[in-house]
Amino acid sequence: MRLRPIPPMFYRESENNPFDACLVCGKHFERDTLYVVEKAFQTYQPYSSRDLVFEYAMCIDCYQEFSASMSDESRAAMDEYMQGRVDFDEREEALMNDPDPDTSRWTSSCLVSGKPIQELDGYQAVGLFMGNWMIVSHLPCVIGSDVIGEIVDKLSNKTIDMLSGFVDEHFPKPPGYEKDIPRPVLVA
Numbered sequence: 001m002r003l004r005p006i007p008p009m010f011y012r013e014s015e016n017n018p019f020d021a022c023l024v025c026g027k028h029f030e031r032d033t034l035y036v037v038e039k040a041f042q043t044y045q046p047y048s049s050r051d052l053v054f055e056y057a058m059c060i061d062c063y064q065e066f067s068a069s070m071s072d073e074s075r076a077a078m079d080e081y082m083q084g085r086v087d088f089d090e091r092e093e094a095l096m097n098d099p100d101p102d103t104s105r106w107t108s109s110c111l112v113s114g115k116p117i118q119e120l121d122g123y124q125a126v127g128l129f130m131g132n133w134m135i136v137s138h139l140p141c142v143i144g145s146d147v148i149g150e151i152v153d154k155l156s157n158k159t160i161d162m163l164s165g166f167v168d169e170h171f172p173k174p175p176g177y178e179k180d181i182p183r184p185v186l187v188a
């Protein structure tokens with residue numbers, strides 16, 4: 001396991017500091033608490049400016065429960081989609097052997113399509129953390145909204161309802177944001 005300083009990309013946007021509590025159970029993060037952060041951005045061309053659409057941190061217990069509520073069909077469909085498109089083992093090895101403490105190049109393009117984030121309409125960034133550190137594995141990663149759309153198309157209705165319920169409960173639409181709020185991607 002390799003620890004890196006938390007990149008500002010994964011800070012809580014409004015406070016410009018790392019997250020300190022779980023969105024779901026409210027547990028405060030201690031030095032050894034494992035948690036996942038996911039942030040969704042919308043990008044505006046031609047200047048590649050970006051707006052935050054949602055962000056959350058979830059302790060690993062809540063995250064695993066959330067992830068386990070995904071239906072078996074959806075899990076299988078997602079695995080099948082990723083297979084052949086992403087070599088997670090290779091990525092993990094490369095990331096762990098990268099001597100550069102700055103991990104930003106690993107979140108500069110879509111995990112699946114390889115498109116640079118500046119060229120995407122939107123993207124979601126996911127990372128795994130422990131206290132004030134980021135854990136390097138196949139994560140951190142970024143997935144483009146085009147790829148997320150393709151994945152969502154393969155999920156069961158039950159899983160889509162579950163993800164939509166989560167979004168409705170926790171993320172009101174930002175002012176001026178007209179599209180549907182994207183669903184979380186469960187890749188951690």
Ligand SMILES: [Zn+2]
Nearest residue numbers: 022025059062
């Ligand atoms: Zn929790």
